[in-house]
Amino acid sequence: MRVAAALICLSAMAGCASRPGPDALSVVETQVPGTREHVILVASSRERDPRPGVFYNGERTPGLSFARVDMSVPPTHKPGMVEFPREKPNPATDMVVREAVYRDTPQEFTSDLKAELAQRPVGQRQVFIFVHGFNTLYSEALYRFTQMADDSKSTAVPVLFTWASRGGIQDYVYDTNSATAARDRLEETIRLAFDSGAEKVNILAHSMGNWVTVEALRQIQISGKPVPQEKIGNIVLASPDIDVDVFKSQLKRFNTPHKPFFVIVSRDDKALAFSDFIAGDKPRVGAYTDDKDLVALGAVVVDMTNVKSSDGFNHGKFAQLAAAAPEISSLLAQARKGGVAQGVPLPGLTGIHFAGMGQYLPTTTVAAAPPLAATAPTQ
Known part of the structure; x- marks a missing residue:
């Protein structure tokens, strides 16, 4: 009965x-x-859907599917917001799809990726992989990623990895199993990105997408077939819907990471409170209160508890970071010079605090910092 009541509350x-x-x-x-136009490349473990305007549904497939989508962002776009198309879409006020085509093979996907990278100058040929979370329709993931790509002014090639979420609160268990089933497919996508000739590969995961991501990275770590360490960009885990004890055991496989993971937390996250309840009152990483514990495992903690959210769950705050990309890049540059104290607020974005920044890079390094994932402009 308690579970049913929680579901009803969250559904409302x-x-x-x-x-x-x-x-x-x-x-x-x-x-x-x-x-403003954006090309989004897609790798998916979802089932293709023949219905007009749907493209992918929430059912699973055993292998990867690929696509290329050309998106348009209106001149009236507001940072952090997603302007979904209405009954009569208007590109002057709505985000809209310009073109969407399936790709049938990994080779076609890689060809698209190489072509996009070739349009960037040397030094800016990066890939930015986004892995969405629980209760997410394909269209929602695509539009959210478009918002982040536009707000950040990133030059990285955006690659959406979308797994088979049905997009319903009542499908939490189904989505959990879909996320687990997608681990191999995400590993394949990550390896394709590294094989494309990209100079850096960055990953941003949200919510349950962190389970897929950390598991895929763990698989790579223990596979005996590592990816090039020098090409690993930033790994950002936003609102991770992972049991804290499980997360600790996962990170131990990485020993001391080549670069620390950025873990975005918010202690008022209502969606993670629901996950905590379902999991037997075991805390989720995205709402964990012990920064020192995570820092000791090799994480930089980005605390957004005091940031006002644009969603009722306080679960999507991470998307607001895209517009603050220049400030974040500046902060990371200071960290490389050893000039950032622990727990200081981020100027210009009220309420954000960092912990563990001192381990970001050796204090003797003075070169400009890479972006937080690829949401910041290349410096």
Whole structure:
């Protein structure tokens, strides 16, 4: 009965949030001045859906599927927000799909990735992989990623890894199993990114997507077939929906990481409170209160508890970091010079605090810092 009550409560909260309609991915060809275009490459363990405007549903497939999607962001876009298309999409005010095509083989996906990298100058040929979380429709993941790519002004090639979430509160167990089943597919995607010739590969995971991500990275670590350490960019784990004890055991496989993981936490995260309840009152990493414990495992903790959220769950605060990318890059540059105290606030974005920044890089390093994931401009 307690579980049912929690589900009803969360469903009511979710009902207040805006979600894309069933035809949110219908192609819009109308051109308007002032829009900004983004090419999103997709690797997916979802089932293809023949219905117009859907593209992928929430069912699982045993192998990877690929796609290329051209997105448009309106000139009226506000940082941190996703302007889903309405019944009559208007590219002057809505994010819209310009073109969407499936790719049938890993070779076609890699070809697209190499072509996008080749358009960047040497020194900026990075890949940014985003792994979404629980209760996420394909269209939601795509639009959220487009928002982050646009807000950050990143030059990295955006690659969306989308696993088979059904996009429903009641499907928590199904989504958990889908995330677990997607580990090998994400490992394959990460290896394709490294094989593309990218100078750096960065990863941002959200919520349950962290379970997929950390497991895939752990598999790579123990596989005997490592990826090039010098090409590993930043690994950002936002609101991780992972049992703290499980997370500790996972990180021990990495010994001392080549670079620390960035772990974004918020102690008022209502979605993680629900996960905590379902898991028998075991704390989730994304709401964990012991920064020193995580720092000792090789993490930099980014505490957003005091940041006002744009969603009712306080679960999507990470997306607001994209617009603060220049400030974050500046802070990381200071850390490389040994000039950042522990627990200091981030100027310009009220309420954020860092812990463990002193381990980011040796204090003798004075070169400019890489971005927090690829959400910051290359310096």
